[in-house]
Amino acid sequence: MSPFDAIRSPIITEKSETRRALENTLCFRVNPKATKTDIKNAVEQIFKVKVAGVRTANYVGKPKRRGQSVGRRPSWKKAYVKLKEGEKMVEYAQI
Numbered sequence: 001m002s003p004f005d006a007i008r009s010p011i012i013t014e015k016s017e018t019r020r021a022l023e024n025t026l027c028f029r030v031n032p033k034a035t036k037t038d039i040k041n042a043v044e045q046i047f048k049v050k051v052a053g054v055r056t057a058n059y060v061g062k063p064k065r066r067g068q069s070v071g072r073r074p075s076w077k078k079a080y081v082k083l084k085e086g087e088k089m090v091e092y093a094q095i
Contacts, residue, residue, distance in 0.1 A: 001033075001034060001038050001042075002042075003041065003042035003045045004042075005034075006030055006031055006034040006041075007029075007030055007031075007034075007042050007043070007046065007079075008029045008030060008031060010026070010027065010029075010092050011078065012092070020089065023082065024085075025080050025081065025082045025083070026083070026090060027078065027080055027081075028043075028078070028079045029079075030056070030077050030079045032077045034077070034079075036054040036079075039054050039056070039079045040054050040081070047090045049083055049087045049088070049090060050083065050084040051081055051082070051083060052082045052083060052085075053082045054079055054080070054081050054082075055079070055080045055082075056077060056078065056079045057077070057078045057079075057080075058075070058076075058077050059075060059076050059078065061073040061074045
């Protein structure tokens, strides 16, 4: 899996920005088939930083309806990537 296939987009929310500032942790929306090793290698190759650890969370899509039609939101995967001590924080606009 290529680095740009593993990582889909950064998640920029109030919670993720707090973790980024205090815990040196980045948050990404990733491919559901990507493993922790794939995610670690992708972040190291794209941003040129060293990764200390990766934690992932799978989110199941919720059923939604609009009138009579019933649908489902897609399931997705989130990854929290902790950078090693001394690494500079990544700015998303740099890539």
